[in-house]
Amino acid sequence: MLDTLRRFYHPGSDDASPPSGAKAWRVPYLREHAETPFQVLIGTILSQRTRDETTDVASERLFRAYPTPGALARAPLPRLVELIRPVGFYSTKARGIRDCAKALLERHGGKVPTSIDDLLALPMVGRKTANCTLVFGFGIPAVPVDTHVHRIANRLGAVRTQSPEETEEALRQVVPKELWVPINPLLVQHGQNLCQPLRPRCEACPISELCELGEERRAAVKGPRRAPAPPRKGAARP
Numbered sequence: 001m002l003d004t005l006r007r008f009y010h011p012g013s014d015d016a017s018p019p020s021g022a023k024a025w026r027v028p029y030l031r032e033h034a035e036t037p038f039q040v041l042i043g044t045i046l047s048q049r050t051r052d053e054t055t056d057v058a059s060e061r062l063f064r065a066y067p068t069p070g071a072l073a074r075a076p077l078p079r080l081v082e083l084i085r086p087v088g089f090y091s092t093k094a095r096g097i098r099d100c101a102k103a104l105l106e107r108h109g110g111k112v113p114t115s116i117d118d119l120l121a122l123p124m125v126g127r128k129t130a131n132c133t134l135v136f137g138f139g140i141p142a143v144p145v146d147t148h149v150h151r152i153a154n155r156l157g158a159v160r161t162q163s164p165e166e167t168e169e170a171l172r173q174v175v176p177k178e179l180w181v182p183i184n185p186l187l188v189q190h191g192q193n194l195c196q197p198l199r200p201r202c203e204a205c206p207i208s209e210l211c212e213l214g215e216e217r218r219a220a221v222k223g224p225r226r227a228p229a230p231p232r233k234g235a236a237r238p
């Protein structure tokens with residue numbers, strides 16, 4: 001299934017033929033822009049509850065001015081607010097990313113740690129951000145679950161969960177570890193393009209035959225099977 005999504009959104013990335021009608025799909029922020037583990041970490045904090053386009057602009061401004069933990073830790077707060085506005089909760093995030101940079105300096109010599117527990121101990125870092133840093137910053141297998149991954153995994157029927165935390169745990173049980181790294185970027189891209197929250201475009205979806213919701217919707221379009229009409233009086237019997 002992940003291979004099918006990869007060929008669909010990134011035709012030409014292997015020997016498989018591209019689908020007809022391949023077009024330019026939206027690409028998740030982290031897949032396009034993140035560079036160093038530090039930028040992945042801070043960029044993911046900025047992206048919380050913020051549109052990718054906004055994160056993109058704010059991150060570029062921020063990293064041009066303060067490209068390292070040392071520089072960010074010394075930045076004046078009003079300047080940080082000015083640079084990252086209008087990301088969601090920009091005041092809280094300005095203070096949070098500066099605290100995070102200070103913690104990297106004090107606890108890890110200015111390096112981003114590669115242990116999930118060390119990452120989770122940093123300011124502003126929850127499970128999604130920690131897992132994103134492992135996957136996109138270091139290529140370490142982890143399962144970052146945001147609203148897209150949570151929603152699509154449940155629609156597919158791969159998990160039955162109530163929260164992203166439960167989904168992460170369930171996916172870790174059912175998905176082989178060698179597939180953890182591509183789960184997030186492919187499902188996020190699918191969620192941004194076709195499997196959107198309110199109106200999923202199942203009719204255009206390349207994995208609809210593997211999806212419980214897709215199957216239900218196809219069955220609903222076909223409608224209930226009609227019972228065969230009773231033979232008319234005098235009609236010839238087979």
Ligand code: SF4
Nearest residue numbers: 195202205208211214
């Ligand atoms: S069939 Fe529909 S609900 Fe299922 S993954 Fe595709 S777009 Fe999403």
